[in-house]
Amino acid sequence: xxxxxxxxxxxxxxxxxxxxxxxxxxxxxxxxxxxxxxxxxxxxxxxxxxxxxxxxxxxxxxxxxxxxxxxxxxxxxxxxxxxxxxxxxxxxxxxxxxxxxxxxxxxxxxxxxxxxxxxxxxxxxxxxxxxxxxxxxxxxxxxxxxxxxxxxxxxxxxxxxxxxxxxxxxxxxxxxxxxxxxxxxxxxxxxxxxxxxxxxxxxxxxxxxxxxxxxxxxxxxxxxxxx
Numbered sequence: 498x499x500x501x502x503x504x505x506x507x508x509x510x511x512x513x514x515x516x517x518x519x520x521x522x523x524x525x526x527x528x529x530x531x532x533x534x535x536x537x538x539x540x541x542x543x544x545x546x547x548x549x550x551x552x553x554x555x556x557x558x559x560x561x562x563x564x565x566x567x568x569x570x571x572x573x574x575x576x577x578x579x580x581x582x583x584x585x586x587x588x589x590x591x592x593x594x595x596x597x598x599x600x601x602x603x604x605x606x607x608x609x610x611x612x613x614x615x616x617x618x619x620x621x622x623x624x625x626x627x628x629x630x631x632x633x634x635x636x637x638x639x640x641x642x643x644x645x646x647x648x649x650x651x652x653x654x655x656x657x658x659x660x661x662x663x664x665x666x667x668x669x670x671x672x673x674x675x676x677x678x679x680x681x682x683x684x685x686x687x688x689x690x691x692x693x694x695x696x697x698x699x700x701x702x703x704x705x706x707x708x709x710x711x712x713x714x715x716x717x718x719x720x721x722x723x724x
Contacts, residue, residue: 502542502628505538506625508535516670524670524674525667525670528667529614536620536624540600555590555717557601559585560605561602564601564609566578567610568609568610575692577698578699578702579599579623582598583595583599584627584699584703585706585714586627587626587630588630588634588635588711589711589714590635590714590718592628592632594627595630597624599623599626600621603619603623607619618663622663625663626660630656634649634652646703646707649707650700653699653702654696656699657696657699658692661688661692662692666685669684
């Protein structure tokens, strides 16, 4: 299972790096095939484990809350609670749940914002945010996470930048196709202020959500033997 997950998560960045290095002209189409294939493989691996209904319910509920939060904050660019909720999900229920919450939140909320070529990329990027939160924080004692949450807040800011990096690289390599590294860096730098806003907003949402949600979800997990 872990081997499949590692393959799924690394296939896209490796493909993008090779496409940039080799100057592939159809990089956007190739990357789209890889990202969709990666998502399908991850969903298949999750289903292969045959999770019970009580295991999937927290994933569905948190994904719905993340999607609703994204819609609620739609008027404010890059101020969304999705990354924060993905981090909470991954930290409490594990890396697979974190990925599923992020991917489903992007898919569901885009029925409001509009589906398009960007949807699989947002699913992958927010899924990666939740997955890495599970890798970093799942399994720690709940008391440690509750008393020393600064690591979660730092990760929240970095995770928002990671989300922006994935989305920006898709645009830069797939469509702009800069001729030099300097052009690519300039395009990335132009989007950096919005990514920083996303990072600060994620930290703010974590400050508001982490303590109460973490405590209640940990109690739910112990009560029903989840995770």
